[in-house]
Amino acid sequence: MLRGLSIKNFALIEQLQVSFDSGLITITGETGAGKSLLLGALGLLLGKRADLSSVKDSSQKCIIEGVFEIKHYDLTRLFEEEGLDYENETIIRREILPSGKSRAFVNDTPVTLQSLALLGAKLIDIHSQHQTLEVTTNDFQFEVLDALAETYREIESYKRGLTLLKEKEKEVNSLIANQEEFNKEYDYNAFLLKELEEAKLKAGELAELEERYEKLNNIEEIQERLSGSIAIVSSEEIGVLDQLNTIKTNLSKIESFSGALKELSDRVQSIYIELDDVHLSLQNELEKLEADPEQLEQLSKRIELLHNLQVKHTVSTVEELIEISETLRQKVSKTESLTDDINELRNEIDRIKSQLDDVAEKIHKKRNKALPKLIEELEEILKSLGMPNASFNATLEMQEKYLSNGKEVLAFLFSANKGGSYGELKKVASGGELSRIMIAIKAILSRYAQLPTIIFDEIDTGVSGEVAQKMADLMMNMSKNLQVFSITHLPQIAANGQSHYKVYKEDINNTTVTQLKLLDKEERVHEIAEMIGGKSISDSALTHAKSLLHN
Template identity: 55%
Template sequence: MLTNLSIQNYALINQLSIDFTNGLSIITGETGAGKSILLGALGLVLGNRADLSSLKDTDKKCIVEAQFFVENYRLQDFFKDHDLDYEDKTIIRREILPSGKSRAFINDTPVTLSALNALKSKLMDVHSQHQTLQLSDTDFQFSVIDALAKNQQKIASYKRGVKKYNSLQKELKELQNNQENANQQYEYNLHLFKELEEAKLQIDEQETLEETLDKLNNIEDIKLNLSEALLTAVNEEVGAQSLLHLLENNLQKISSFSKEYEDLSNRISSIKIELDDIVSELEDANENVEFNPNELEEINDRLQLIYNLQKKHQVSSINELMDIYEQLSDKVVQVENASENINKKQAEIDDVAKKLDEVSSMITNARQKAIPSLDKKLEFLLSELGMPNARFSIKITPTNSYLSNGKDELEFLFSANKGGSFGELKKVASGGELSRIMLSIKKILSENTQLPTIIFDEIDTGVSGEVSNKIAKIMQEMSQYMQVITITHLPQIASKGNMHYKVFKEEIKGVTASNLKLLSYDDRIVEIAEMLSGKDVSESALIHAKELLN
């Protein structure tokens, strides 16, 4: 609900601050007095584009500030999603600087125009004879039916389901694309995988094979040096063993004479024992050194296989080949298991689709039940508004498609004249008829859902006195559920407001300015009398004005 509007340096307004209340508020004034300026200021603070022509004094900034009481609008999630501080009394401010730069704030937090526009539809609904194209919008028509059908929670559940359904469909498509791409590489990857698998590579195998190969390639040199080493060790005359044996005997003979000789004897004995072990191992090694051409060929073949695999995969170690083996294994398994994954995903989709079908069926049934009631209410209200022959043909057709708000297609047709054919609203209804249809729909909606503040901008143009009384009555009834602000030229409507504001022009120091004031009871009598008879107010006009107010 709009509670206050403050305007500085905008169009013809120097400075203005006015409070609004709930119920029905009336705004009147002569043509050109500035009623459209008020709507322009409200549009500006709610996200419309601005330019320097909006400034009354181009050397000063323009400020438009609106305060709304939003406790009943359930906007906490909106504020959270836009990282804004929520307040029951929310203040929106728009500034236009002399430089042309524009700034916007919600509860003193800077926001973008897109954020303001997103909030706009939740706070205010402006209607004029030129703003009734919404009636031909299918989503709007569905919203009217669903309000009567109490479908809001079911549609919210349906939309969550559709979001999940679309997400799963996307995941399924990705799996199928991945499978298709993987299938194209599958045979090649499988060949590479089996090739590595058959190689049965072992960690550090390459280093061991290369060492063995080096040994086999130098077998003659190894054999010669081992033989010479043995000869040097075991020669009976000058071999290392014989020399150490003599040395050991010499030191043992004198070891008893001092601790020093005993230690030397023991050390020589230790060396002799170590040499004996070395000689034993040399003998074994010499016996085992044998040239085996078959082993050499096998090692060469094995190493060549490893080198070829490394070259093929552009790596330099067995560890890297084993990493590639694991990667190929994953790719092969992915393709081989793809069908199973795709089937699982399809099962998920089928499960969500089943639930969506159940919810959409409930939505459709509720709509079918609500349509006769909507027909009856609309035709009654339009009859009251001077359209006794108005008829609607509203039909729901279930489809197999998951649409934004269900699985239904809607045909919303209208006929204004008795015996006339039905057609689309925008094609068969005049501007005045569309205004009255919109008023009737908004009246029905106000009783079935929480609507924001609604402003009717002279939608009563061209109607008769009796119809204007009916319009006023409908607006009064709507104002029991929501805040209604009406800009009107008709005294019958002006007299029905809880509050009455007048837009007027005044000249200050040779400069024309627009202003707005709240009228007292006596002021309202005069204003309504002027609306009845013009500036020269007659006594009968004053009496009539009092009668209307009472």
């Protein structure tokens, strides 16, 4: 509930600080005295956009601060989601700087207007004649019905399921779109993959193939060179081996004469052994050589294939072709598996829908049970508010479509006159009738739901006499469960307030300012008498005022 309000430098309000209690709080004052300024200031606390023109002195900062007791509102989760420090007594402050810039704070933590609006909607519910059209909306009608039907848990479960359903439907639609796109490329990708797979690519293969090809392609020259080299090494008398053997023999006969000669002899011996081994290797290589035109052609074709694939895929190595092959394999596999994924998702969507249908059916049964009770209570309250023939005809019809709060369409029809035809509230109910219907609904809601502070802004316009007293009693009953403000011109309602404030203007230092004052008993009698009979207060008006106040 709203415990305190402080306003500085706002419109005609220079400085105002006031505290509020629980129960029914009435605010009265002449037209133009500034009651709307209080609502304007509260609107800023609730997240409405600021306007520099509403600042009294544009060279000074405008500050509006509200103190709220929120321990009964179950708002800890909202505070956590918005990153705010929760306090049972929460302070909301709004500042408008001379530059026109606006700032908002919750418990001294800066917040955005969006966060402020989310919190404000949980703290204060302002209703004026212009806002009674809310009662004609299906969302509001369902909100009232669900409060009586106690469907909170089912609707929360339904909404979670609906969110999941939308996610899965979005996911399957995305997969279907991907499938259509992949299908366009599937044949081409599959062809490329098949071509690469048939090539049976191996890392490092190309270098090996090219080496073998070069050897076979130049076999005659290799044979000639090897044969010539063998002849040089091994021909009798003039061959290198024979000549080296002679050197080796000569040195072996003199190696004992000195260490140097011994070393030379050993070195020649090593060279002879190595050259003999080279001779054997040359012979082996020559023996292995065999012209093979068929293999040469196969190698040529294989190398050409690999080169063509590299050019086709704009790469320079077989390893890169292997990578492309793997990528294509994944694309083709993904396309082939998409159908299975889509079918699996569709099955999951069917399961979610089945669960949603079950929850929607439970909601429907609870609502159907509560609907007659809602109509009965509404009609009973409206009779006391001077609408004896008011009646409602409401139906709930299940739909195939999944709506935001169930699968039902609510037809909430109204007739103000006996024997009259039923029609939609917004079409057949007058402004005064809508005001009474709204206050009746709020009265019912106050018994079934934890409502925020309610402010009725002249919602009683056009009401008088016994009906005014009934409306006052209704507000009084509501105030047993929540804090109720009523800005009113009716003495009956003003007299019912447990606290009574008066808004008035006065001139201070040649400047008109708006003030708000908590009236004592004597001042209340005078104020209500003035509301009854005007400025010239008669004895009968005073007597009537005292009777309303039970003085």
